[in-house]
Amino acid sequence: MTNIWNTYACEDFYDEVMSSPGNARKPAKKLVSYFKTLSEETVELHRKAAESTIKEMGVSFTVYSEQGNIDRSWPFDIVPRTINKTQWDVTAAGLKQRLKALNMFIDDIYNDQQIIKDGVVPSYVLEQSENFRKECVGFSPPLGVWAHICGTDLVRDADGEFYVLEDNLRVPSGVSYMLENRSITKRILPELFEEIKIAPIDDYCTQLFETLIVLSPRDIPSPVVAVLTPGIYNSAYFEHAFLAQNMGCELVEGADLVVKDDDCVYMKTISGLERVDVIYRRIDDLFIDPEVFNEDSQLGVAGLMRAWKAGNVGLANAPGAGVADDKVIYAFVPDIIRYYLKEEPILKNVETYLCYDEEQRQYVIDNIEKLVIKPANESGGYGMLVGPHSTKKERDKFVKLINENPRNYIGQPTLALSTAPAFVGKNQLEPRHLDLRPFVLQGKDSYVTMGGLTRVAMKKGSLVVNSSQGGGSKDTWIVE
Amino acid sequence: MLSRVAERTYWAARYLERIENTVRLISVYDKLMYDLPTSVGIGWYNLITINSAEEAFDERYKVQDERNVIKFLLSEENNPVSVVSNLRFARENLRTTRDVIPAQSWVMINELNLFVTENLQQGINRSQRFNFLNGVIKICQQIQGLLMGTMPRDAAWGFMKLGRNVERADMTTRLLDAGVRAQLQVMDDAEAINSQQIIWGQVLRSLDADQSYRRAVRSSVKGHQVARYIIEDTAFPRSITYCLSAVKDSLEMLPHCKPVVSVVKKTQKDRLTPMDYIDLGIPLKDFLNDMQLDIAAIHSSISKNWFTYQ
Numbered sequence: 001m002t003n004i005w006n007t008y009a010c011e012d013f014y015d016e017v018m019s020s021p022g023n024a025r026k027p028a029k030k031l032v033s034y035f036k037t038l039s040e041e042t043v044e045l046h047r048k049a050a051e052s053t054i055k056e057m058g059v060s061f062t063v064y065s066e067q068g069n070i071d072r073s074w075p076f077d078i079v080p081r082t083i084n085k086t087q088w089d090v091t092a093a094g095l096k097q098r099l100k101a102l103n104m105f106i107d108d109i110y111n112d113q114q115i116i117k118d119g120v121v122p123s124y125v126l127e128q129s130e131n132f133r134k135e136c137v138g139f140s141p142p143l144g145v146w147a148h149i150c151g152t153d154l155v156r157d158a159d160g161e162f163y164v165l166e167d168n169l170r171v172p173s174g175v176s177y178m179l180e181n182r183s184i185t186k187r188i189l190p191e192l193f194e195e196i197k198i199a200p201i202d203d204y205c206t207q208l209f210e211t212l213i214v215l216s217p218r219d220i221p222s223p224v225v226a227v228l229t230p231g232i233y234n235s236a237y238f239e240h241a242f243l244a245q246n247m248g249c250e251l252v253e254g255a256d257l258v259v260k261d262d263d264c265v266y267m268k269t270i271s272g273l274e275r276v277d278v279i280y281r282r283i284d285d286l287f288i289d290p291e292v293f294n295e296d297s298q299l300g301v302a303g304l305m306r307a308w309k310a311g312n313v314g315l316a317n318a319p320g321a322g323v324a325d326d327k328v329i330y331a332f333v334p335d336i337i338r339y340y341l342k343e344e345p346i347l348k349n350v351e352t353y354l355c356y357d358e359e360q361r362q363y364v365i366d367n368i369e370k371l372v373i374k375p376a377n378e379s380g381g382y383g384m385l386v387g388p389h390s391t392k393k394e395r396d397k398f399v400k401l402i403n404e405n406p407r408n409y410i411g412q413p414t415l416a417l418s419t420a421p422a423f424v425g426k427n428q429l430e431p432r433h434l435d436l437r438p439f440v441l442q443g444k445d446s447y448v449t450m451g452g453l454t455r456v457a458m459k460k461g462s463l464v465v466n467s468s469q470g471g472g473s474k475d476t477w478i479v480e
Numbered sequence: 481m482l483s484r485v486a487e488r489t490y491w492a493a494r495y496l497e498r499i500e501n502t503v504r505l506i507s508v509y510d511k512l513m514y515d516l517p518t519s520v521g522i523g524w525y526n527l528i529t530i531n532s533a534e535e536a537f538d539e540r541y542k543v544q545d546e547r548n549v550i551k552f553l554l555s556e557e558n559n560p561v562s563v564v565s566n567l568r569f570a571r572e573n574l575r576t577t578r579d580v581i582p583a584q585s586w587v588m589i590n591e592l593n594l595f596v597t598e599n600l601q602q603g604i605n606r607s608q609r610f611n612f613l614n615g616v617i618k619i620c621q622q623i624q625g626l627l628m629g630t631m632p633r634d635a636a637w638g639f640m641k642l643g644r645n646v647e648r649a650d651m652t653t654r655l656l657d658a659g660v661r662a663q664l665q666v667m668d669d670a671e672a673i674n675s676q677q678i679i680w681g682q683v684l685r686s687l688d689a690d691q692s693y694r695r696a697v698r699s700s701v702k703g704h705q706v707a708r709y710i711i712e713d714t715a716f717p718r719s720i721t722y723c724l725s726a727v728k729d730s731l732e733m734l735p736h737c738k739p740v741v742s743v744v745k746k747t748q749k750d751r752l753t754p755m756d757y758i759d760l761g762i763p764l765k766d767f768l769n770d771m772q773l774d775i776a777a778i779h780s781s782i783s784k785n786w787f788t789y790q
Contacts, residue, residue: 058590241578251579256482268483270786271735
């Protein structure tokens with residue numbers, strides 16, 4: 001019988017694990033030789049073990065559908081994705097550099113707007129930005145940091161190099177799944193952790209806590225930190241609970257909090273009201289404070305903005321940080337880095353065409369079959385068009401959308417996303433496309449997770465990795 | 481501790497207790513039905529009466545037979561007292577209190593959920609039922625053991641213990657009530673004495689009290705002694721007296737507890753007065769009824785004091 005690893009077809013794209021059929025890349029060598037020794041039955045046992053571990057650990061996410069909200073088990077593939085540590089160190093430095101510049105940009109945008117005056121970023125970008133919050137103008141949070149937690153999506157193209165696909169500066173999720181993926185792998189492939197030097201990832205929650213605690217307005221030994229969740233029906237509720245539990249802080253919902261006349265935030269406890277110092281909010285800007293934003297919001301806390309601007313509570317990420325999340329701003333990030341840091345960007349952007357610019361728009365419309373079209377302010381993979389996989393009708397719809405609102409659309413070449421082997425059935429190993437979301441923290445210092453969350457498009461040939469759209473995931477190993 | 485989290489912890493404990501009680505009750509009836517002479521008119525439907533679920537049951541089923549009763553109590557998703565419903569409620573509550581309960585208990589409630597979902601049919605079919613019911617009880621007790629062994633004795637623990645004992649006290653009154661009802665039904669039967677023995681023996685067993693009863697009372701199973709034991713004994717953890725004092729103990733761990741403690745003290749003083757148990761009929765029924773009202777009053781006092789923020 002031929003070993004499935006020797007017939008694994010990996011030649012069409014850059015494969016993360018295999019360099020050619022039967023031959024593993026260096027960081028994956030021991031991993032693959034281990035898998036080659038396993039019988040079909042053992043692999044099946046491992047897959048089953050992973051599945052039941054996920055169910056037992058209750059690792060789930062919620063899918064919204066017409067039939068109601070369904071709690072789905074986290075889809076997981078047992079073959080880890082490996083990355084060389086030397087390459088990762090450079091990438092991590094690039095991620096820190098990027099977030100640092102983005103934070104300087106946000107702080108500038110809400111204050112002097114020097115970068116616009118200097119003509120590096122055109123003013124139209126801001127004038128029509130959906131995530132620019134005029135309520136934040138003239139304010140600067142402690143340390144000038146607005147985005148404390150960032151989830152950056154990286155992809156690898158055919159050349160094997162990492163590119164930044166997008167920066168998520170609002171409420172990026174996925175880090176708990178990254179951590180759970182590791183604990184699942186430790187359970188099912190414990191032997192490999194002895195043999196291979198895999199960088200540990202479990203200090204994330206400690207690092208996050210350290211980042212948050214710095215934001216406390218009160219100089220007291222143990223400030224009260226809370227994770228603010230929209231509640232059980234949010235798709236990332238699992239993560240909110242996970243983070244609260246692992247940081248030893250309160251998991252609160254909007255109705256648990258109240259802002260009093262002294263502009264301080266309190267939570268309703270069994271002993272009465274207790275002051276809250278720092279809130280890691282997992283609710284979108286527009287819902288955090290009905291006094292200022294969406295007045296119908298039941299999720300937020302009336303007066304939260306007041307308390308924040310009075311300096312009585314720390315908010316992470318700061319309201320308004322999403323202004324740099326815009327995919328049009330994205331196109332300017334390399335310039336933003338050069339402008340503020342006087343450094344060359346370490347990480348590359350994916351080439352981006354701005355539909356606002358007439359010439360570029362024409363290029364996008366003429367080449368729509370080859371491009372990926374994205375709305376500037378959506379996340380979760382919604383509202384986009386993958387040109388090569390689209391129908392004529394869909395393309396016509398997008399041309400119309402672009403012409404109606406050019407500022408809101410960008411075009412990017414369809415990348416030959418890298419692949420990695422995934423078990424798609426019994427004894428069936430096939431390449432599947434994937435991306436990588438590392439998490440970057442910035443407070444007094446910066447921190448990048450070792451690797452990140454690898455998301456896999458489990459459908460053959462698909463490029464959409466979002467869990468809300470049928471994506472799966474893998475453990476990610478940074479190997480020395 | 482957040483009021484909302486306190487409330488959910490309290491309810492999680494109540495639901496967990498309810499699951500165990502319901503399952504234990506079914507397993508007791510399973511055995512009881514084999515022993516009772518067929519002339520005795522005690523049916524499976526009693527389980528519905530005990531849970532005050534007559535209306536919900538009658539809406540769904542016409543025939544009051546074993547299969548329907550068991551289905552209703554184990555797997556009926558629209559029945560709020562069924563095991564699957566209680567499990568769903570317990571899980572939702574534990575899921576939203578994950579920051580105060582030991583991480584492992586979340587894993588175990590998922591195990592329980594998986595066990596129940598995968599084996600539900602076993603519970604409905606008679607031949608495999610014992611294994612199923614036993615499996616559920618085992619995991620419930622594992623969870624209790626885990627909480628007991630790992631939870632710090634803080635407010636969260638206080639609310640857990642509170643929920644457990646309020647639910648227990650309530651269930652004990654229901655089980656006694658079932659005994660009284662059955663007793664009233666067999667009064668005039670030719671085999672009355674034998675049937676009474678069986679009924680009260682089963683009341684004891686449904687509380688897992690048969691062994692401790694024999695050690696404490698040192699007599700054969702007699703209705704009035706069983707009733708007295710289950711109401712008054714100070715050492716048996718499911719007796720009404722014991723549950724109420726456990727409720728009082730857990731209340732006293734919590735901040736601003738005075739108003740609730742005084743409600744419990746009032747019940748202890750006014751309700752738990754010496755009673756004549758020889759006549760197991762109407763007076764005992766009235767007592768149990770009043771006791772259930774008192775327990776409801778304790779619950780609303782807890783809720784008012786801690787869960788609803790003014």
